[in-house]
Amino acid sequence: MSTASTVSTTTYLELSQEGAGAHKFYEVTVDGLVVTVRYGRIGAAGQTQTSTFATVAKAQAAAAKKVGEKVRKGYAPAVPGQRAPRAVTRRQVTSAPSTARAVAPVLWRFRTGSSAFGIHVDDERCWVGNQAGDVYTLDHDGGVLARFSLPDGVKCLVADDFWIYAGCDDGRVYDLSSKLPFAAYDIAADVDIFWLDIHEGLLNVSDRAGRLTVIDHEDEHQWARRSQGEHAWMVRADDRAVYHGHHRGVTAYAPDGGGELWHTPTRGGVLFGWQEDDAVYAGTAHRVVQRLSKASGAIEATYACDSAVYSCATSPGGRFVFAGDASSSVYCFDQDGTRLWKLGTGGGSALSMQYRDGRLYLVTTDGSLVCVDASEAAISAAQQGTVPAPRDVKLAAALPTYAPATAPAAVTTVTHAPAGAVVVECVQDSGGRLRVHVVSGDYDTSWNVQFPRAIREPGARYVVDHLHAAAGGFYRVRGDIRRLQ
Secondary structure, rough: EEEEOOOEEEEEEEEOOOOOEEEEEEEEEEEEEEEEEEEEEOOOEEEEEEOOOOOOOHHHHHHHHHHHHHHOOEEEEOOOOOOOOOOOOOOOOOOOOOOOOOOOOEEEEEEEEOOOOOOOOOOOEEEEEEOOOOOEEEEOOEEEEEEOOOOOOEEEEEEEOOEEEEEEEEOOOEOOOOOOOEEEEEEOOOOHHHEEEOOOOEEEEOOOEEEEEEEEEEOOOOEEEEOOOOOEEEEEOOOEEEEEEEEOOEEEEEEOOOOEEEOOOOOOOEEEEEEEOOOEEEEEEEEEEEEEEEEOOOOOEEEEEOOOEEEEEEEEEEEEEEEEEEOOOOEEEEOOOOEEEEEOOOOOOOEEEEEEOEEEEEEEEEOOEEEEEOOOHHHHHHHHHOOOOOOEEEEEEEEEEEEOOOOHHHHEOOOOOOOOOOOEEEEEOOOOOOOEOOOOOOOOOOEEOOOOHHHOOOOOOOEEEEEEEOOOOEEEEEEEEEEEE
């Protein structure tokens, strides 16, 4: 559809395919010398890019070229709002009562109010994300520190060195490493996200159709592969490979997209994945966790549970293997597969888990973050029926809450850069894309900075607390972002 006036013209196109195909829009507006392109998943706000040209004729020619390219790819004129957004898959799980005779020694429990899949635990904090779009941070004793309010359900939380990312139902991946969360990646509209992992700035996405999609730090598509199976609930990555788990097993791909390294069928479809330095662990619908060699894909050990495995984790080096099943039980195995114990969670089934410093952290179907004392003494006492009374964590009355900035006006403005801060600038490249480069300090000014797209404006300068060089040849922001007036 094109609408014209003396001020501007807009062309709106859509590409929608049945099943798991594309479902996205592309809109081009010409307003004098300025061409604005907006694109994304149908029903979402999408991303916006703006370019300025020397003459009106050049602006109109550039817009016509963009529209022509999309039409040749199958896009067609449409009316915004007439086609409903494609449904986002949310994992449907059941949770039966535990058959274990004893309950795990839960130290504390925090109820988030909605079913939770996302968890990450580091030296300083515990992170939990739920399907209401809430991400909470807590200290290791259960004190609630802050809340991030994201636009849609959190599918998972992943860490890449210092940085914490939340993958959400709106198709975006948010960087939560500073007070101002921002959309670091915007996944293509035809990708129905199931799970994510990030390694050295490369985002790896597994989806409903069994595809693996890899996107770089500038949100640009690198490569994609379709695995043998569908419903890919597992993706893990390291320097050697990307490990993709789906309903027909686990497939390893070269990190540069050069091809398949190995494929191993598992005992049942993969529902969750974990990795250590030399092995990946697949929790399956057929009541097992299987350990696979990263080098060859060979199955090295099998850990038998009593119900479908929703989650798994290990202690450092894989010395102990933990699993959570669909019947609200949690297990611990020795490295060779010997079951050491099975206990009830005292709540729902564990949808994700992580072990750290003698504690096992679970997020469950009832939306709780649960801290279990996994020490030998505490487990032994629990097996004899002696457990501590779980402490229910309450929200603080004045809890700091942070939401993503959706416009430059939402960012705090300063008149000068504080001592030690770094100044970056939005620069338009030859292809019309807004990049961010460093303009102060001892940095490589040719490198791009991973930076919020929603607040980029040509020529705008921002002050950031710290920049860290990533292996892929770009900088990541850590700390607050302020606009330099």
